[in-house]
Amino acid sequence: MTMVVSRNGAKAKIVQPSAFEQERSLQQYIHANPESIPVQELREDKKLLILKREFPTNSGPIDALAIDKDGEIYIVETKLYKNPDKRTVIAQALDYGAALWAGQLEFASFLKTIDEDIHRKFELSFEDKAKEFFELSDESTDVLKSLMETNLKDGNLKFIILMDSIDPRLKDLIVYVNQNSKFDIYGVQFKFYKLDDYEIVIPQLFGGEVKKNLTPRSSKIIWDENLFFKDLTANVGSREANIVRSILNWYKSKGTRIKWGAGAKIGTFFPTVEIGGKQLCLFGVESNGKIVIVFQDFPFDHETKCSMIEDINSIGDISIPERAAKTWKSFPLSCLENKELLEQFLKTYERYFPEISEEKPSD
Numbered sequence: 064m065t066m067v068v069s070r071n072g073a074k075a076k077i078v079q080p081s082a083f084e085q086e087r088s089l090q091q092y093i094h095a096n097p098e099s100i101p102v103q104e105l106r107e108d109k110k111l112l113i114l115k116r117e118f119p120t121n122s123g124p125i126d127a128l129a130i131d132k133d134g135e136i137y138i139v140e141t142k143l144y145k146n147p148d149k150r151t152v153i154a155q156a157l158d159y160g161a162a163l164w165a166g167q168l169e170f171a172s173f174l175k176t177i178d179e180d181i182h183r184k185f186e187l188s189f190e191d192k193a194k195e196f197f198e199l200s201d202e203s204t205d206v207l208k209s210l211m212e213t214n215l216k217d218g219n220l221k222f223i224i225l226m227d228s229i230d231p232r233l234k235d236l237i238v239y240v241n242q243n244s245k246f247d248i249y250g251v252q253f254k255f256y257k258l259d260d261y262e263i264v265i266p267q268l269f270g271g272e273v274k275k276n277l278t279p280r281s282s283k284i285i286w287d288e289n290l291f292f293k294d295l296t297a298n299v300g301s302r303e304a305n306i307v308r309s310i311l312n313w314y315k316s317k318g319t320r321i322k323w324g325a326g327a328k329i330g331t332f333f334p335t336v337e338i339g340g341k342q343l344c345l346f347g348v349e350s351n352g353k354i355v356i357v358f359q360d361f362p363f364d365h366e367t368k369c370s371m372i373e374d375i376n377s378i379g380d381i382s383i384p385e386r387a388a389k390t391w392k393s394f395p396l397s398c399l400e401n402k403e404l405l406e407q408f409l410k411t412y413e414r415y416f417p418e419i420s421e422e423k424p425s426d
Contacts, residue, residue: 066256066263078256078263089141089253090116090126092264093225097129100139100223100251101266111137112196114189115180122162128177129223132197134210138163139223153236153248156222164218171359171390173215174208202325209326217328221247228252229269237270284330286323291330291350299352303396306405307348310334313409317419331355336418338362345412345419348396356383357391363415365389374411379404 069075093099094113102109109131117124127139140156178189185192194204214220224237229252237250250269255262284290288311296304314321314334322344324331330350335342339362347355356375358368368388375381379401383392399405413419 068258076258078258089143089225089227093139093141094127096264099253099264099266100129100225101268102131102249104268105249105271108132110197112193113139114177118163118176120159120162121166122158125159125163130193130207130211132199132207134207134214135221136211136214136219137221137223139225141225143227152224152226152233153222153240156224156248157246160218160220160222163215163220169390169392170212170215171357175390206325209324209331213326213328221249223249223251225251225253227255234269238272241270284325284327286325286330286332288323288332291323291332294330294350295352298350299396302400303352306396306399309402309405310348310399310409314419319419336416338416338418345416349393352396353393354396354399355391355393356387358388359390367415371411371415374414375408378407378411 066078067075068078094116097111097113100111102111111129111131114128114130116127118128119125125138126141129137129139131137138156138160140152140159142152174189181187181189181192187195190204190208193199193207194201197203197207199207224233226233229250234250237248240246240248248270252267252269254265254267256265257263292304292307295307311321311332320335320337320342322333322335322342324333324347331347333344333347335344337343343360343362344357346357349355358372361368361371363371365388369385372383372385372388376383379398381394381398383394399408
């Protein structure tokens, strides 16, 4: 394709296509210019935030990892046309997706990995960058993270194959896979031009024309006590539901504020206390039958966190590794099915968070 550039209809110049000499140059370009990936052709308000280049997996590094404001996670794989294995790029991208899913990376560790990269590039935390980039409120940022966590756990990933030239066979393969599977795979072809100090990129997207359903799934569910217990009982049964009811009633009796989650698939609630003017979530109870403790958010030193983990591990069959003091850990509700074990768990929190007993009774 030849491009002609003129100023005020005169002094026309013919600009010939240029090329990315290395795949790394293409990676660097999209990392610096995520808007060059034309996902707005899928939906007008859609755009991507590149989280990290060379994201590590057991199958090798993902060229780029990105998200949109709906919490969808994108694996971006770049390949130059001159690369002899270009037709295997779809299999390679799917292999990275399988490795990311099968690795079952704890979400806190996942966030830490991308947070370090975001901070290095923008001098902002991931949360602050996401709020700025997508123009989100604090509540919407929490929803975004919840959706990202669900997509990561479920392996619900999207794939973008980005090349300087996509041949007809690869286009047909992308269309075929999209038409006959649950995968969302898009090809993006970059045409690159240079004129003086200007770089001109013309991106073209393939695969969106055969999407099964472009309507984004609901960004959140307004969970409440009734809906949560219906989902919990359906998922794990009445025995676990009784455990959760006891936990909820105990915290209510203390006047503790209960924060209900907004996940699209899994219901959650969080007993919270105010420490230093901020509401701290003590743990989360999920409607899939798990308790999640985010130790990294606790205002304790490492030694105190390890002491708390040791005390919790003394309760029945709970087993939390010491390394969780820097991240988070979950365990099944069934570990607290005995009344004495449940009381021991609740009293442990009361020891480490005396603010619980200082909470004012609910109105």
